Amino acid sequence: MHGNGDEARNARRLPSVDAVLRTSAGQALAERFGRPATVDAIRAVMAAARESAKGDMTPDDAASGAEQRLERAQAPRLKPVFNLTGTVLHTNLGRALLAEEAIEAATDAMRHAVALEFDVENGGRGERDDIVRGLLCELTGAEDATVVNNNAAAVLLVLNTLAEGRGAIVSRGELIEIGGAFRMPEIMQRAGAKLVEVGTTNRTHKRDYANAIDGETGLMLKVHTSNYRIEGFTAEVPARELAELARANGIPLVDDLGSGTLVDLALFGLPHEPTVAEAVAAGADIVTFSGDKLLGGPQAGFIVGRKDLIEKINRNPMKRALRVDKIRLAAIEATLRLYRDPDRLAERLPTVRLLARRARDIEASARRIVSRVAGLIGPDYSVEVVDCASQVGSGAVPLETMPSAGLSLRPADGSTGGELDRLAAKLRGLPVPVIGRIANGALLLDLRCLEEEDEFLNNLKRSCVIPEPSIEGRS
Numbered sequence: 001m002h003g004n005g006d007e008a009r010n011a012r013r014l015p016s017v018d019a020v021l022r023t024s025a026g027q028a029l030a031e032r033f034g035r036p037a038t039v040d041a042i043r044a045v046m047a048a049a050r051e052s053a054k055g056d057m058t059p060d061d062a063a064s065g066a067e068q069r070l071e072r073a074q075a076p077r078l079k080p081v082f083n084l085t086g087t088v089l090h091t092n093l094g095r096a097l098l099a100e101e102a103i104e105a106a107t108d109a110m111r112h113a114v115a116l117e118f119d120v121e122n123g124g125r126g127e128r129d130d131i132v133r134g135l136l137c138e139l140t141g142a143e144d145a146t147v148v149n150n151n152a153a154a155v156l157l158v159l160n161t162l163a164e165g166r167g168a169i170v171s172r173g174e175l176i177e178i179g180g181a182f183r184m185p186e187i188m189q190r191a192g193a194k195l196v197e198v199g200t201t202n203r204t205h206k207r208d209y210a211n212a213i214d215g216e217t218g219l220m221l222k223v224h225t226s227n228y229r230i231e232g233f234t235a236e237v238p239a240r241e242l243a244e245l246a247r248a249n250g251i252p253l254v255d256d257l258g259s260g261t262l263v264d265l266a267l268f269g270l271p272h273e274p275t276v277a278e279a280v281a282a283g284a285d286i287v288t289f290s291g292d293k294l295l296g297g298p299q300a301g302f303i304v305g306r307k308d309l310i311e312k313i314n315r316n317p318m319k320r321a322l323r324v325d326k327i328r329l330a331a332i333e334a335t336l337r338l339y340r341d342p343d344r345l346a347e348r349l350p351t352v353r354l355l356a357r358r359a360r361d362i363e364a365s366a367r368r369i370v371s372r373v374a375g376l377i378g379p380d381y382s383v384e385v386v387d388c389a390s391q392v393g394s395g396a397v398p399l400e401t402m403p404s405a406g407l408s409l410r411p412a413d414g415s416t417g418g419e420l421d422r423l424a425a426k427l428r429g430l431p432v433p434v435i436g437r438i439a440n441g442a443l444l445l446d447l448r449c450l451e452e453e454d455e456f457l458n459n460l461k462r463s464c465v466i467p468e469p470s471i472e473g474r475s
């Protein structure tokens with residue numbers, strides 16, 4: 001090809017890998033990142049240089065290019081971000097933030113040997129579920145409890161244990177899909193249960209359930225329609241009535257609460273969401289709920305209810321594949337313990353604290369930082385304090401919003417579209433990415449979840465020094 005001569009000439013202007021490694025910068029890199037990774041990075045710098053038509057490259061240039069590559073590769077992918085989306089339990093941003101007590105317990109469990117399946121009193125074998133069983137029973141009023149990887153796993157395990165090869169009766173109004181991969185009919189199929197749909201999308205009556213019960217019925221399932229609501233001409237059967245029907249027919253009623261909460265959120269000025277204790281008291285034989293939604297703990301799925309059924313569930317070999325590790329168990333235990341003192345919950349549990357923040361306090365925060373944010377963002381954008389609405393997220397109380405406040409950023413020249421996207425990308429490119437949402441021609445930063453104003457401002461200060469994300473290696 002006619003470019004070969006140029007390439008060859010370019011190649012001659014590049015230092016050898018060894019020459020780069022011999023520079024003091026190169027040696028420092030090899031010490032810091034290891035020799036193989038450093039060699040790879042230097043080779044990558046050379047390859048990029050050969051592609052471009054740039055001139056000479058000294059060994060020091062190459063070392064500095066390699067350093068940038070190595071640092072980028074070293075940066076964690078799972079990096080902290082500022083969640084200013086206004087969605088407190090954002091599934092894509094990791095849902096609940098853990099309480100300090102839970103973080104400490106998890107860290108201890110990581111660092112030390114722990115009595116995970118060991119009975120310290122008698123020196124014999126213990127059961128890992130025992131660590132949280134007592135607390136779960138105390139807080140929910142259930143007879144027995146167990147814990148698995150997440151609520152999807154809880155539902156799968158319950159269906160498989162109680163309804164494999166048998167029918168699971170569920171209302172057509174409750175055949176939900178949560179975030180794409182979790183669709184109730186598909187989970188049922190994977191669990192080996194036969195889906196028996198009853199009623200219609202908007203109305204399901206007690207007689208619909210009653211008519212569907214036969215010798216093949218494994219269980220009746222009630223599902224909290226977490227992320228949507230059917231309004232207008234609707235009817236659903238209260239859990240208490242379903243429980244009566246189930247008991248009369250000798251089949252278990254399973255209530256998948258989804259988010260589930262252990263306290264009445266109305267205490268914190270939030271809309272009432274059914275509590276686990278209420279579902280247990282209503283007569284459900286099994287109740288399932290998540291650990292990292294309203295409960296505010298780590299990812300987990302809780303199964304509470306009748307002792308004989310929980311024992312059966314624990315004997316299912318699938319349980320072993322779905323169990324949680326010591327780190328999460330430690331965090332779960334510490335989180336549940338906080339619920340013993342509801343008066344201090346809002347102070348200690350971040351999820352409740354953030355949900356309960358009052359709009360006027362959030363607005364005060366916005367007023368404190370607005371002029372400094374405007375100064376840091378520069379004259380190309382106007383920044384103002386605005387009212388907005390936050391949501392709980394993760395399918396809890398889907399239609400209710402909470403009054404909040406934030407900063408609205410828009411291009412000073414009135415342009416929208418591309419310019420806004422560029423601003424959003426710039427904020428995402430910060431050392432700690434700032435995630436807002438674009439609405440009404442502006443980038444909105446809802447400050448409900450911003451508790452560290454100084455860290456936020458310091459991070460923003462670095463917006464002028466960060467390289468544009470598109471520039472590769474050394475320029």
Ligand SMILES: *Cc1c(COP(=O)(O)O)cnc(C)c1O
Pocket residue numbers: 150151152153155178182223224225226227256257258259289290291292300301394395
């Ligand atoms: C969220 C949810 C699930 C899934 O729970 P994960 O903890 O996310 O696995 C299942 N059922 C309902 C009703 C839910 O809201």
